[in-house]
Amino acid sequence: MQEKRGMFDTIWGALGSPSPEPTQQAPMMEMSTSTFIVSEKIEIRGDLSGEGDIQLMGGFYGTIDLVGTVVIGESAQVEADIAATNIRVGGHVKGNLVASGQVDLLPTGSVTGNVKTGSIAAAEGASLHGEIEINRRQVQGQMEKDRIGSA
Numbered sequence: 001m002q003e004k005r006g007m008f009d010t011i012w013g014a015l016g017s018p019s020p021e022p023t024q025q026a027p028m029m030e031m032s033t034s035t036f037i038v039s040e041k042i043e044i045r046g047d048l049s050g051e052g053d054i055q056l057m058g059g060f061y062g063t064i065d066l067v068g069t070v071v072i073g074e075s076a077q078v079e080a081d082i083a084a085t086n087i088r089v090g091g092h093v094k095g096n097l098v099a100s101g102q103v104d105l106l107p108t109g110s111v112t113g114n115v116k117t118g119s120i121a122a123a124e125g126a127s128l129h130g131e132i133e134i135n136r137r138q139v140q141g142q143m144e145k146d147r148i149g150s151a
Helices: 002-015 136-150
Strands: 026-031 036-038 043-051 054-056 059-067 069-072 077-084 086-089 092-094 097-105 110-112 115-122 127-129 132-134
Touching (some): 069 077, 077 086
Parallel strands (some): 043 059, 054 069, 069 086
16 A cells, blocks of 8 residues: 555656645646546646647646647536637536637537637537637637747
């Protein structure tokens, strides 16, 4: 058991948290170029940024800023502003979406918030409560400006 505890301390130490308390806000994390999957029974609170793809099946609360694709699975409950290259929504999102590529709303997807994207597709059964702005050049320029301004 001590060996497992040491492994968890190492993982939590790498994330910057002194103890594995699920209610603490997670620090800013940088993503690798591979897909990161958050399972149904996991809840994350904090800010996520970097390059790579993420698939959320559980809960996420905070902000997401990725150069890559964000997939919100059917069982996911997300309260976050999301900026990414592409965003696919199959679960529930409460927050604003900004995508330089495309936003796909799947039949089980629902978004409560504004969407700014270069392209959007909504399947029958999807719901969106908010405003939609479609302008490829403006969205790409704004995302670059945001990333340059935050550096």
